[in-house]
Amino acid sequence: MQSLPGCFLIYDGECPVCSGYVQFSAIRKKIPDLQLVSARDVDDPRVKFAWSLGINLNDEMALFYENNWYIGPEVMLKLGATGKTGVMDRFLHAFLADADVRQKRYRLLVRLRKVLLGLLGRKEIKSN
Numbered sequence: 001m002q003s004l005p006g007c008f009l010i011y012d013g014e015c016p017v018c019s020g021y022v023q024f025s026a027i028r029k030k031i032p033d034l035q036l037v038s039a040r041d042v043d044d045p046r047v048k049f050a051w052s053l054g055i056n057l058n059d060e061m062a063l064f065y066e067n068n069w070y071i072g073p074e075v076m077l078k079l080g081a082t083g084k085t086g087v088m089d090r091f092l093h094a095f096l097a098d099a100d101v102r103q104k105r106y107r108l109l110v111r112l113r114k115v116l117l118g119l120l121g122r123k124e125i126k127s128n
Contacts, residue, residue: 006035009075010050010062014037014122017113020060027079031065039125051127056125059110073106 009027012018017085028034037046048083050062053069063079070078073096083106104118 007031007033007065008037008046008063009079010037010039010047010055010057012057012061012112012113012117013040013124015113015117016120017116025079030079034065040051054102058114059128073102 002108009021022036028036037044039047039050041047046064049059049121050057055071056067061075062106063070063075075094076092093107
């Protein structure tokens with residue numbers, strides 16, 4: 001995959017679960033130079049680039065770290081394996097560790113997120 005310079009995490013900045021994960025997992029302590037990017041910032045070149053790669057930011061977070069892309073559950077696994085981990089990281093790592101069920105479990109989290117966003121009246125992210 002092609003890439004952009006830097007180290008960044010693209011997530012839904014208007015989703016309370018996504019924002020909570022970013023805040024409580026202390027990601028920036030683990031990766032101090034990590035830039036947090038809201039997927040709803042459709043004018044951000046990193047967001048545009050992720051969409052151009054076929055990453056559906058309504059369904060997945062995207063992490064560009066050490067010149068590699070991590071998508072969906074791999075983001076949580078990578079971040080959980082980087083630096084010190086908290087309770088949330090350990091839970092998510094255990095929940096997603098089994099490769100045979102990882103995608104199914106991640107899809108469950110995505111569906112629950114979409115239900116929550118619907119209840120809050122938030123719309124899907126535009127790909128622009």
